[in-house]
Structures are given as structure tokens and as C-alpha cells.
Amino acid sequence: MKNKVVEVKNMIKTEQLLDNLLNRSSIVPGIGLIHGESGFGKTTATTWLFNQDSVNGIFVRCYKSDTLTSLLESIARQLAVPVRHNLRGTVDGIVEAIRKEELTLFIDEADHVVSNARIMETLRDIYDATEQPLILVGMEEIARRISQRKQMFNRISQWVEFKAADLEDVSLFARELMEVEVEIDEALLDLIRKRSNGVVRSITSALDKVEKIVLATGVDRIGLEDIDASQLTHDVRRVR
Ligand SMILES: Nc1ncnc2c1ncn2[C@@H]1O[C@H](COP(=O)(O)OP(=O)(O)OP(=O)(O)O)[C@@H](O)[C@H]1O
Ligand SMILES: [Mg+2]
Structure with missing residues (x-):
């Protein structure tokens, strides 16, 4: 990242x-x-x-x-x-x-x-x-x-x-901060948004996990089916 x-x-x-x-x-x-x-x-x-x-x-x-x-x-x-x-x-x-x-x-x-x-x-x-x-x-x-x-x-x-990051913001964080070239499905970006409650530090650590998966698997596109959502953030609040 x-x-x-x-x-x-x-x-x-x-x-x-x-x-x-x-x-x-x-x-x-x-x-x-x-x-x-x-x-x-x-x-x-x-x-x-x-x-x-x-x-x-x-x-x-x-x-x-x-x-x-x-x-x-x-x-x-x-x-x-x-x-x-x-x-x-x-x-x-x-x-x-x-x-x-x-x-x-x-x-x-x-x-x-x-x-x-x-x-x-x-x-x-x-x-x-x-x-x-x-x-x-x-x-x-x-x-x-x-x-x-x-x-x-x-x-x-x-x-x-200051407002919670929205989907557009999460997508911008992904584009600007990730060092790997990968297309992230909107559903995954939105899951990160929900799980992080719009908190930037949680968004960046979730994106870091996604980046590690991409580096390990070499995929050029990643979606919900490719990750274990429970590993994405440590937030235990219910997903809205
Ligand atoms: N625009 C941004 N671009 C990149 N990283 C960001 C951005 N905003 C926040 N972050 C990351 O999120 C972390 C938390 O943000 P920050 O400390 O600025 O929040 P805060 O609103 O000041 O929180 P607090 O009220 O607890 O002081 C930062 O350390 C930084 O890593
Ligand atoms: Mg502060």
C-alpha cells in the first residue's frame, strides 16, 4: 500500500x-x-x-x-x-x-x-x-x-x-493506495465500506488484506467470492 x-x-x-x-x-x-x-x-x-x-x-x-x-x-x-x-x-x-x-x-x-x-x-x-x-x-x-x-x-x-467514507471514496482509496493492478468488484468495495463504518484506517487495512490476496494469487480481478469476509476487518458490528 x-x-x-x-x-x-x-x-x-x-x-x-x-x-x-x-x-x-x-x-x-x-x-x-x-x-x-x-x-x-x-x-x-x-x-x-x-x-x-x-x-x-x-x-x-x-x-x-x-x-x-x-x-x-x-x-x-x-x-x-x-x-x-x-x-x-x-x-x-x-x-x-x-x-x-x-x-x-x-x-x-x-x-x-x-x-x-x-x-x-x-x-x-x-x-x-x-x-x-x-x-x-x-x-x-x-x-x-x-x-x-x-x-x-x-x-x-x-x-x-467529516462524513463516513462512501462507496466512491472507498473506490478512490483503492485506486490511489493499492500498489497492485487489480479490478475490485463493487460488491467487495461496498462490503469494505459497510464493515469499516466509513473509518479510513479500517478501509486502508481491509484494502491491504485485499492487496495481499491479489499478490498471493496473481488475479487481475477480485470479488466477494474470492475472500473470507470475516477476515477483512475486525469490526464485529452487524453489517447494515
Ligand atoms: N485522505 C486520506 N488519505 C489517506 N489516508 C487517510 C486519509 N484520511 C485518513 N487516512 C488514514 O486514516 C488514519 C486515521 O485518520 P485521522 O487520524 O486523520 O482521523 P481523525 O479524524 O483525526 O481521528 P481522531 O478524531 O481519532 O483524531 C490516518 O492515520 C491515515 O492513515
Ligand atoms: Mg485526529
Whole structure:
């Protein structure tokens, strides 16, 4: 299997989100929210975007143990600005660097900090002082909790909910990631979609198993009858 990022629908929506934030009119607020279930590819999409030459930003991942001080330190470190003895001084340094370099701030795993009022209010302060895009990435918790934080919520102008991979996405993963030349029957692709519940990591490991079968048997076409479906994924949920 190849190690590359596939431009599935969720990825394209993420690119559009950033594009819309960067090209918004001055009266439109600039906070974006990306949310969706674990394994749907949020971190992959945002880090890929962040690593594009055309994207000027910093990427910070939150931890359960984060405090306002530790998060500001991570942001300051990414920006190579000194950490001051008082938090306000550090925030000023961060604001100055983001403004000067016109950076986008990506905050992954934001679920861990959404309940922390000091952190959320400070992120809002940084946004208000810079008006540079701020993109919060997380799971259900973030979408649910952020709506209760009115001052943050009303600054969000772009939302993307990551969806489970559909048949078209699974087929694209197969085409782009498999190193063998093989035609996979739609029924098998759809079984992978169902068994994986649209979770990308499960899809890639199922495709890896298919690839191994193809390599071992040398077939140029593979379908349901050629595999033991129970071996495809370790998901025990009932197939829909
Ligand atoms: N577009 C993609 N192209 C190729 N591989 C992908 C893609 N999206 C996700 N993956 C694979 O699926 C794995 C899980 O994706 P990722 O970690 O981005 O999900 P997530 O939504 O951030 O999950 P969590 O909420 O648990 O952090 C990745 O490690 C990567 O291997
Ligand atoms: Mg993630």
C-alpha cells in the first residue's frame, strides 16, 4: 500500500473551508470548525493542508492535560516567540507574530480544551486581535460544546462535518493506495465500506488484506467470492 493522502470529499471540503476563510470579506468572522467521528481523517486532512507551500500557518495539537499556560507555550514554540513570565505578555507576542506573518492557526483535538473557559476565551482574544483564520478541529464534543460558547460560536463562519467514507471514496482509496493492478468488484468495495463504518484506517487495512490476496494469487480481478469476509476487518458490528 502506498503512503499518500487521497483527496476524498472530506479533504476537498477542508480545502474549501480554508479558502473561504482566507478570502472572506472583512465583515465575515474568520473562525472555522471541523468536526466528525474518530478516524474519519480530520487530522490527516488538516496536517496535509497545513503542509502545503501555499498555506501559511501553525499547527497545535491539544492534550487532555493542557492548561492555558501549556497551550500558549505550544503556540509560542511553534511561532518561535519567547514565553513571558506573565501570560498576557506571551499572548501579546503570539498576536504580534500571527499578525505580522498573516498566519492561520490550526488547533487539533480541540475537544480537550473546549470546556476550559480561559483557553477558549484566550483563543477568541487571539482571533479578535489578529483576525487571522482560526480552525478548530475535533469530534462531537466540540460541535456540541462550542454552541454553548456564544462569543466563540458567533465568530464561526465555516463548518465542515467529516462524513463516513462512501462507496466512491472507498473506490478512490483503492485506486490511489493499492500498489497492485487489480479490478475490485463493487460488491467487495461496498462490503469494505459497510464493515469499516466509513473509518479510513479500517478501509486502508481491509484494502491491504485485499492487496495481499491479489499478490498471493496473481488475479487481475477480485470479488466477494474470492475472500473470507470475516477476515477483512475486525469490526464485529452487524453489517447494515
Ligand atoms: N485522505 C486520506 N488519505 C489517506 N489516508 C487517510 C486519509 N484520511 C485518513 N487516512 C488514514 O486514516 C488514519 C486515521 O485518520 P485521522 O487520524 O486523520 O482521523 P481523525 O479524524 O483525526 O481521528 P481522531 O478524531 O481519532 O483524531 C490516518 O492515520 C491515515 O492513515
Ligand atoms: Mg485526529
